[in-house]
Amino acid sequence: MKAFGKILGLIFLGLLLIIVAAGFALTHLFDPNDYKDEIQQLARDKANLELTLKGDIGWSLFPWLGLELHQATLASPATPEKPFADLDMIGLSVRVLPLLRREVQMSDIRVVGLNLDLQRDEKGKGNWEDIGRPPQSPEGGPENRSAAPTAAPRPTGAEEPARPIKLDIDSLTLSNARIDYSDAKSGRQFSAEGIELTTGAIREGASIPLKLSAFFGTNQPVMRAKTELTANLRFERALKRYQLEDLKLNGEASGEPLKGKTLAFNAQGQLLADLAANVAEWNSLKLSANELRALGDVKLRDLDKTPRLEGGLSIAKLDLRAFLTGLGVELPPMSDATALQKFELVTRLAGSPDSLALEGLNLKLDGSTYTGRIAVADFASRALRIQLKGDKLDLDRYLPPKSKASQDAQSARQAEVKGTVAAASQGTTPLPNAPTQLAWSETPMLPVDPLRKLDLEATLDLGQFSVDKLPMEDVSLKALGKGGLLTLEELRGDLFDGNFTVSAQLDVRPAVPLLKAQKRVNRVPVEKLLQARGQKPPVRGQLDLTADITTSGNSQKAWVDGLNGTASFVLNDGALLDANLEQQLCQGIATLNRKTLSSTRSSAETPFRELKGSLVFNNGVASNQDLRASIPGLSVKGDGAVDLRVLGLDYRLGVVIEGDKSDMPDPACQVNERYVGIEWPLRCRGPLELGAKACRLDKDGMGKVAARLAGDKLSEKLEEKLGDKVSPELKDALKGLFKQ
Secondary structure: OHHHHHHHHHHHHHHHHHHHHHHHHHHHHOOHHHHHHHHHHHHHHHHOOEEEEOOOEEEEOOOEEEEEEEEEEEEOOOOOOOOOEEEEEEEEEEEHHHHOOOEEEEEEEEEEOOEEEEEEOOOOOEOOOOOOOOOEOOOOOEOOOOOOOOOOOOOOOOOOOOOOOEEEEEEEEEEEEEEEEEEOOOOOEEEEEEEEEEEOOEEOOOOEEEEEEEEEEEEOOEEEEEEEEEEEEEEEOOOOEEEEEEEEEEEEEEEHHHOOOEEEEEEEEEEEEEOOOOEEEEEEEEEEEOOEEEEEEEEEEOOOOOOEEEEEEEEEEEOHHHHHHHOOOOOOOOOOOOOOOOEEEEEEEEEEOOEEEEEEEEEEEOOEEEEEEEEEEEOOOOEEEEEEEEEEEEHHHHOOOOOHHHHHHHHHHHHHHHHHHHHOOOOOOOOOOOOOOOOOOOOOOOOHHHHHHOEEEEEEEEEEEEEOOEEEEEEEEEEEEEOOEEEEEEEEEEEOOEEEEEEEEEEOOOOOOEEEEEEEEEEEEHHHHHHHOOOOOOEEEEEEEEEEEEEEOOOHHHHHHOOEEEEEEEEEEEEEEOOOHHHHHHHHHHHHHOOOOOOOOOOOEEEEEEEEEEEEEEOOEEEEEEEEEEEOOEEEEEEEEEEOOOOEEEEEEEEEEOOOOOOOOOHHHOOOHHHOOOEEEEEEEEEHHHHHHHEEEOHHHHHHHHHHHHHHHHHHHHHHHHOOOOOHHHHHHHHHHHOO
């Protein structure tokens, strides 16, 4: 037995030597370069591939089946003169014996100078799509169709699934590679150049270290990016499970969207694709982009259907203004240069290929906190959905500052008003002139083009809200926007212990935007409204207002110039400030009494119980024909107009007074029976800021009052003289004659 075993071993050794000798002879006596034409024809027949071998072919047979190609190109048979791929060299080798066990054991795979030029024509067909298809006959059908053998029927019995080929590759190296893609129909181009890829041993179920670097570029928009990726790859084909462990991706990007700026980015985490469960995950996500730092987890479900996005995201405290500026974003001018400097975000993510929602949002911006939901319901139409609750928002910080032209116009008007105010004292100066300087800015207020594209549904609840320096509380807003028509369904809240409700509609579809609004204000202190706008109030009191107005344009001036509509108002428990109408009226009574006032009134205001009326707006001028006021000791009625374009007033008032009812009345201001029921005329004209200071006795009206009083006095004398000497009819006729 021992001799038999020795003989058997010698036989196997001899066979091995024969195989090695045969392999040596084949590789040295057989030159594959002599068969380039046959190899190229075989590629043409079997793969419908135009293979051109310009360089030498090197090979080995045993124990490694090795192949090395130099200077090869690949093209579609339809365009053999336009290769879609070429390479400088590819080298690989496979152990022969493991192939018999369906195992692929390879040494290093090396690919040098691979260039792919992938193109789609104007019909959308790619220059690589015919590869692998049967070659076409001149008639347009597959060649030798009639000669093709009929496939033998497969047995109907159950078959064992083919055992997958086991991979065992020492390493893969791809160097100096390039990929170009272009689409003639869209004009888009994409490139990846300088591609360098190296891996460790590639074995299924094992951790495979890899490193990839490349330069990427696009033309729509023009962008360039340098990237480097390192990770450990693990795959299990039977389980359809693929992982990138300890992923690190970093790089820099620049181009047209960044407007000369550079974006440095870094991403880390654990990636998993479980195709059996149709799930992909990115766990322990760490992301940085310039100043931005974020943490999160992202999961995609239903990969075989419509993928659904789930996850969470947290962005650390960030100077959002600096970050956006670093991305080339041109922020609109804002009144507060420090706005957007404090930003934090925590949210859950939910989405699909067409939408993205930030659920359970907790946003901190410039000292304010907002919670709720923000979503883009459809990327194509940019449909925005917002439901937020916040503690406070000062909108004035984010609105544009006043333009220089607006500031100059305002300064000119203030100078005009200041001069008029200085001239107006306690009623002894002439009637002020009407203002002429415009009070409103011509700076565009609305971003018309973005508003025309806006698809918006928004609800907003705020504890504190400030706009145009008006401090509102418990504000609730609901707005819709679609196709250039924006509707403010409701804006309500509290203002200075009163409340307000507003609804409005903005139509930006025409060339000139159209605006209409309905307002209701209840018991809002009017003096605080004016003080909040930096104006000195001429009046105080609780304002009730109802208005229905329309206008057009895109600036304050245009809105005021085009203002039309109606309004009604009531001002309760108020007073005319910095003005004493009683003093002026006493002066008038003293004049008629031909006396001089012994003292002046020290009060700096004229109180009233009620001031009410209605307004009709016509191209920026508010007309009022039914002004009524109830003042202790006085009753007032009037008519006139307020020119909102220059904030000027022009009114005629009729005042019926009872005279000086104080404990120590001024004799010159006492009203005798002749003055009872007399309507004393006042004329008010000048800047709106003057209030009652703009009012003076109407000289023309005073002449009529004097004539009436003179007639009354003559009537009294007639009564005394005539007594019962004439008939009552004649006495009445004579009295009426003197009262004309």
